[in-house]
Amino acid sequence: MRAARLGDDAAYRRLLMQVATWLRGITRRSLAAAGRRVDDSEDIVQETLLAMHLKRDTWDETQPLEPWLRAIARHKLVDHLRRRGVTDHVDIEDLSETLAAPANDPVGPAADARRLLAGLPERQRRIVEGVSLDGQSAQEVGARLGMSEGAVRVTLHRALKALAAAYRRDRS
Amino acid sequence: MKTDQFVAALVADRKGSVWPPGRLMATAIAIGGLVSLAIFALEFGPRVDLAAAFRTWRFDLKLVLVLVAVVAAFGACSTLARPVRAGSLLPRMLPLIVLAVVAVVIELAMLPRASWATRLIGSNALVCLTAIPLFALAPLTVLILALRRTAPASPIRSGAMAGALAAAAAAAIYAFHCFDDSPLFVLTWYPLAALPVIAAGALAGNRLLRW
Numbered sequence: 001m002r003a004a005r006l007g008d009d010a011a012y013r014r015l016l017m018q019v020a021t022w023l024r025g026i027t028r029r030s031l032a033a034a035g036r037r038v039d040d041s042e043d044i045v046q047e048t049l050l051a052m053h054l055k056r057d058t059w060d061e062t063q064p065l066e067p068w069l070r071a072i073a074r075h076k077l078v079d080h081l082r083r084r085g086v087t088d089h090v091d092i093e094d095l096s097e098t099l100a101a102p103a104n105d106p107v108g109p110a111a112d113a114r115r116l117l118a119g120l121p122e123r124q125r126r127i128v129e130g131v132s133l134d135g136q137s138a139q140e141v142g143a144r145l146g147m148s149e150g151a152v153r154v155t156l157h158r159a160l161k162a163l164a165a166a167y168r169r170d171r172s
Numbered sequence: 173m174k175t176d177q178f179v180a181a182l183v184a185d186r187k188g189s190v191w192p193p194g195r196l197m198a199t200a201i202a203i204g205g206l207v208s209l210a211i212f213a214l215e216f217g218p219r220v221d222l223a224a225a226f227r228t229w230r231f232d233l234k235l236v237l238v239l240v241a242v243v244a245a246f247g248a249c250s251t252l253a254r255p256v257r258a259g260s261l262l263p264r265m266l267p268l269i270v271l272a273v274v275a276v277v278i279e280l281a282m283l284p285r286a287s288w289a290t291r292l293i294g295s296n297a298l299v300c301l302t303a304i305p306l307f308a309l310a311p312l313t314v315l316i317l318a319l320r321r322t323a324p325a326s327p328i329r330s331g332a333m334a335g336a337l338a339a340a341a342a343a344a345i346y347a348f349h350c351f352d353d354s355p356l357f358v359l360t361w362y363p364l365a366a367l368p369v370i371a372a373g374a375l376a377g378n379r380l381l382r383w
Binding site: 005007009012013016017020042045046049050051053055057058059060063067068071072075110113114117128131132133135137138153156157160164168 | 173174175176177178179180181182183184185186187190191192193196253254255256257321322323325382383
């Protein structure tokens with residue numbers, strides 16, 4: 001995370017992928033423990049990653065990263081279960097030691113992100129898709145859409161904030 | 173969408189600077205405080221005997237009290253803006269509480285019993301109850317907007333503490349207008365004036381600080 005704050009994209013990607021694996025384990029176990037199907041676990045993983053990304057400045061560098069990650073994961077998981085009618089206390093402390101789950105498994109990719117993206121303004125949607133699905137850089141997307149790299153980044157940031165808001169609306 | 177594709181979009185969303193809650197809140201208080209200072213300058217103005225007041229211990233103690241309240245609320249507010257649940261906030265409030273108790277004890281010891289009530293009621297209570305919420309309005313608005321970028325474990329508590337911080341900042345401005353310097357007055361009416369601001373903050377937090 002420290003490296004990511006200094007602009008090291010490769011380190012940030014590694015961190016997010018590691019956290020995703022860890023989250024997947026926690027999410028599956030919690031859903032199973034609450035008697036829910038694990039189908040939408042990948043949606044929860046992505047929503048939580050998005051929250052961690054947008055709220056990353058709330059991590060205090062003088063503190064260890066894990067309690068912060070755990071607090072956000074717990075917040076999103078509790079929110080998710082509560083809105084689906086599960087009011088039981090979720091204790092992820094019990095689950096944090098469980099084995100993390102790899103991504104290549106029968107559950108498959110998440111559906112919510114694609115669906116919620118479709119509700120975003122055209123330009124925002126095309127930029128997110130260009131960067132994620134087509135694996136292009138901000139510069140390449142900009143060249144394709146006739147925008148400067150800076151404008152692409154600004155729009156991308158707006159798109160991610162809009163996506164986070166869409167997740168919240170979707171759940172309520 | 174696969175998660176590694178999703179992550180690519182997050183990684184591409186870079187930014188130049190880090191805004192920890194403390195920095196966000198300090199900026200918000202500065203902006204909101206300037207608006208309130210403008211209202212203060214245009215509509216209220218400092219008390220006429222300000223220079224003389226600085227030489228009295230009651231006025232100085234009043235300033236120390238409101239500044240300690242600002243510092244305590246600022247620290248608590250920045251703790252509550254983070255997702256990790258805060259422990260007890262009592263240690264943060266302790267200096268303020270101790271100072272308040274000491275101030276009241278000194279005042280009671282120095283004044284004859286007959287004048288306690290006069291000092292407590294003072295002459296500006298109504299102005300105090302209006303001016304502090306008025307001066308708190310702009311700081312609270314900007315603070316809540318700033319806190320939307322944070323991740324409070326409890327939106328209601330975070331909003332309420334933002335209200336307390338805005339009220340403390342407002343009190344720091346109002347203190348320069350008010351003639352009533354007795355700790356008995358300050359510790360009665362200033363907290364009463366802060367209550368509606370704290371309630372407004374909690375309501376706003378509940379609606380606007382969910383994430």
